Amino acid sequence: MVAVLQVEGLQTWFGTKDAPVRAVDGVSFSVARGEILGLVGESGSGKSITGFSILGLVDPPGRVVGGRVLFQGQELVGAPPETLRRIRGKKIAMIFQDPMMTLNPVLSIETQMVEAVLAHDDTPRAEARARARDALGLVGIPSPEERLGAYPHQFSGGMRQRVAIAIALLHKPDLIIADEPTTALDVTIQSQILFEVRRLADAFGMALVWISHDLGVVASLADRVAVMYAGRIVESGGVDDILDRPAHPYTRGLLDALPATARRGERLRPIPGMAPAPTARPSGCAFRTRCFAAGPDCAAAEPEPTRAGERQWRCFHPLAEAAA
Amino acid sequence: MTVFVIRRLLQSLVVLAATAAIVFVGVYAIGDPAEMLIAPDATPAERAQVEASLGLDRPLPAQFLTFVVNALHGDLGRSFVFNQPSISLILGRLPATLELAFVAIVIALALGIPLGLLAGLKPRSATDEAIMTGSILGFSLPNFWQGMMLIMIFSVWLGWLPSTGRGTTGTIFGVETSLATWDGLRHLILPAVNLALFKLALVIRLTRTGVRETMPLDFVKFARAKGLTERRIVLVHVLKTIMVPLVTVIGMEIGSLIAFGVVTETIFAWPGIGKLLIDSIMRLDRPVVVAYLLVVVSLFIVLNFTVDVLYSILDPRIRVGRGA
Numbered sequence: 001m002v003a004v005l006q007v008e009g010l011q012t013w014f015g016t017k018d019a020p021v022r023a024v025d026g027v028s029f030s031v032a033r034g035e036i037l038g039l040v041g042e043s044g045s046g047k048s049i050t051g052f053s054i055l056g057l058v059d060p061p062g063r064v065v066g067g068r069v070l071f072q073g074q075e076l077v078g079a080p081p082e083t084l085r086r087i088r089g090k091k092i093a094m095i096f097q098d099p100m101m102t103l104n105p106v107l108s109i110e111t112q113m114v115e116a117v118l119a120h121d122d123t124p125r126a127e128a129r130a131r132a133r134d135a136l137g138l139v140g141i142p143s144p145e146e147r148l149g150a151y152p153h154q155f156s157g158g159m160r161q162r163v164a165i166a167i168a169l170l171h172k173p174d175l176i177i178a179d180e181p182t183t184a185l186d187v188t189i190q191s192q193i194l195f196e197v198r199r200l201a202d203a204f205g206m207a208l209v210w211i212s213h214d215l216g217v218v219a220s221l222a223d224r225v226a227v228m229y230a231g232r233i234v235e236s237g238g239v240d241d242i243l244d245r246p247a248h249p250y251t252r253g254l255l256d257a258l259p260a261t262a263r264r265g266e267r268l269r270p271i272p273g274m275a276p277a278p279t280a281r282p283s284g285c286a287f288r289t290r291c292f293a294a295g296p297d298c299a300a301a302e303p304e305p306t307r308a309g310e311r312q313w314r315c316f317h318p319l320a321e322a323a324a
Numbered sequence: 325m326t327v328f329v330i331r332r333l334l335q336s337l338v339v340l341a342a343t344a345a346i347v348f349v350g351v352y353a354i355g356d357p358a359e360m361l362i363a364p365d366a367t368p369a370e371r372a373q374v375e376a377s378l379g380l381d382r383p384l385p386a387q388f389l390t391f392v393v394n395a396l397h398g399d400l401g402r403s404f405v406f407n408q409p410s411i412s413l414i415l416g417r418l419p420a421t422l423e424l425a426f427v428a429i430v431i432a433l434a435l436g437i438p439l440g441l442l443a444g445l446k447p448r449s450a451t452d453e454a455i456m457t458g459s460i461l462g463f464s465l466p467n468f469w470q471g472m473m474l475i476m477i478f479s480v481w482l483g484w485l486p487s488t489g490r491g492t493t494g495t496i497f498g499v500e501t502s503l504a505t506w507d508g509l510r511h512l513i514l515p516a517v518n519l520a521l522f523k524l525a526l527v528i529r530l531t532r533t534g535v536r537e538t539m540p541l542d543f544v545k546f547a548r549a550k551g552l553t554e555r556r557i558v559l560v561h562v563l564k565t566i567m568v569p570l571v572t573v574i575g576m577e578i579g580s581l582i583a584f585g586v587v588t589e590t591i592f593a594w595p596g597i598g599k600l601l602i603d604s605i606m607r608l609d610r611p612v613v614v615a616y617l618l619v620v621v622s623l624f625i626v627l628n629f630t631v632d633v634l635y636s637i638l639d640p641r642i643r644v645g646r647g648a
Contacts, residue, residue: 023611055549057545059545085552086551088548088549088550089549089550090551094549096545096549101543102543103543104543104561106566106568106639107560109563113554115550116550116551116552119553119556120548162547195377231347
């Protein structure tokens with residue numbers, strides 16, 4: 001499989017030089033053409049920052065301090081601003097978490113879509129407008145011709161997210177990075193959006209990095225899953241392997257905390273404690289303080305990735321079911 | 325919208341009536357205009373005749389009642405000093421003040437918005453520090469002192485620009501104005517700059533704050549993710565967003581420029597309504613003072629209304645009477 005996107009040892013730090021906050025600390029993964037990768041983790045695990053780092057959209061004081069981001073073989077880390085601009089929206093599009101915040105409230109949908117077309121293609125305005133209208137129709141917005149003149153506040157949250165997706169689709173990009181795009185929506189809208197995204201990704205052969213804290217959402221969408229904890233990917237592999245036979249105790253914990261997997265009448269089992277702040281991570285394995293399988297060796301060193309076929313994990317005490 | 329306009333009009337009438345009453349009584353309380361108007365060696369009979377002709381012999385409530393009745397007929401009284409209708413005195417002087425205020429606000433906006441953008445986009449840079457220091461000076465140095473320094477430097481030392489009066493005026497669209505002649509423009513520069521300095525400082529701060537608040541918002545990041553140029557993001561997305569607070573403040577400030585250009589007009593002997601007001605207060609020329617304040621209050625009412633209408637143009641969310 002040809003990788004559209006290859007991320008190697010990505011490090012994105014915040015804070016000052018003397019006291020860096022390592023939000024993303026050595027993340028590696030790759031996405032193949034037309035593949036959907038679910039990037040899962042708790043709040044603060046660095047998953048969103050990873051997404052923004054790919055496109056060079058991390059706000060200062062955050063900065064990418066190490067690693068490589070190869071998009072179709074082209075290095076994006078440290079690429080000139082104009083090069084990055086030409087890729088953004090054209091080759092790699094992004095969908096954000098909160099549809100209430102991503103559209104500019106004082107500009108019409110038409111303005112915001114047409115400018116996105118014209119940012120990359122030298123086409124007449126009328127044609128750009130027609131493309132915008134067609135994109136709205138594609139994501140299931142009724143009477144797109146009239147809705148084009150509307151303003152964001154005239155749309156519901158779900159509809160706004162559809163508009164954002166339509167904008168992402170304008171240039172039929174090779175890769176879409178979706179940062180928790182359904183988190184702010186209610187469940188019925190969420191499943192509609194998931195259905196649409198899956199359909200459109202298949203139709204255009206787009207690769208997708210789907211960032212989410214919700215394993216349930218990822219399970220219904222992704223081909224492969226990467227689980228992040230404290231700025232690192234602790235486990236990755238095919239979606240069925242990860243969900244049915246997790247190797248990392250953290251993944252197990254996430255699954256046990258899902259209402260859908262618990263049996264009726266049984267209490268949910270939350271992971272004890274909270275994800276450590278990037279400034280106060282435990283030595284060795286960052287998860288050991290919350291881990292049921294941790295031993296004394298976990299504090300001594302950081303676990304290196306263990307590979308087994310398509311999957312890999314970072315753990316000294318992987319769960320037995322994975323090995324089977 | 326109609327209800328809104330009617331309610332606005334009724335409110336305005338109440339404000340006008342209250343202002344008229346307060347000013348009328350206030351000026352009455354300051355002193356007897358007869359003392360100023362009648363020569364000290366006049367006989368009591370001459371005195372009584374003048375007082376009777378001006379209506380000053382009658383009790384205050386009666387005088388006020390006459391004033392209100394006349395005012396409702398569009399007659400704001402005759403100046404005691406010039407023996408002309410006070411309103412025509414004011415309207416005759418108004419163009420001079422309006423052109424001064426207009427040029428001042430143009431200077432404040434034309435310099436303030438770009439400087440504010442520069443400062444806001446690079447916070448804590450040397451450029452930002454320099455601009456902000458300048459704006460602090462603009463704010464805190466007394467306006468009359470700034471005016472005197474301008475005269476000292478540009479008129480006395482350098483001899484570049486004249487320091488008093490309006491110069492030769494010409495007519496544009498039938499209005500007599502200094503903007504029509506080179507000499508008039510030269511006379512206009514110093515007082516307009518003096519009047520603009522404080523507003524300039526204000527516009528810089530407002531713009532800078534607006535930029536700092538808008539830049540971290542999601543829609544700016546999303547605009548970047550669409551691949552828009554920084555230029556378009558700043559000049560369209562950010563600028564249009566910060567126009568709403570800017571228009572509010574500027575609308576009110578235009579009113580205050582016209583109403584309180586008094587100091588500048590006095591320093592530069594500018595024959596506008598501010599100078600007329602000061603002269604009239606000195607001579608206890610009550611009809612002029614009252615008429616002046618009514619004109620200024622009306623001006624504020626009109627400006628307030630204009631600002632409200634501008635809002636709805638700038639921010640579609642405020643638009644009234646258009647369903648979502």
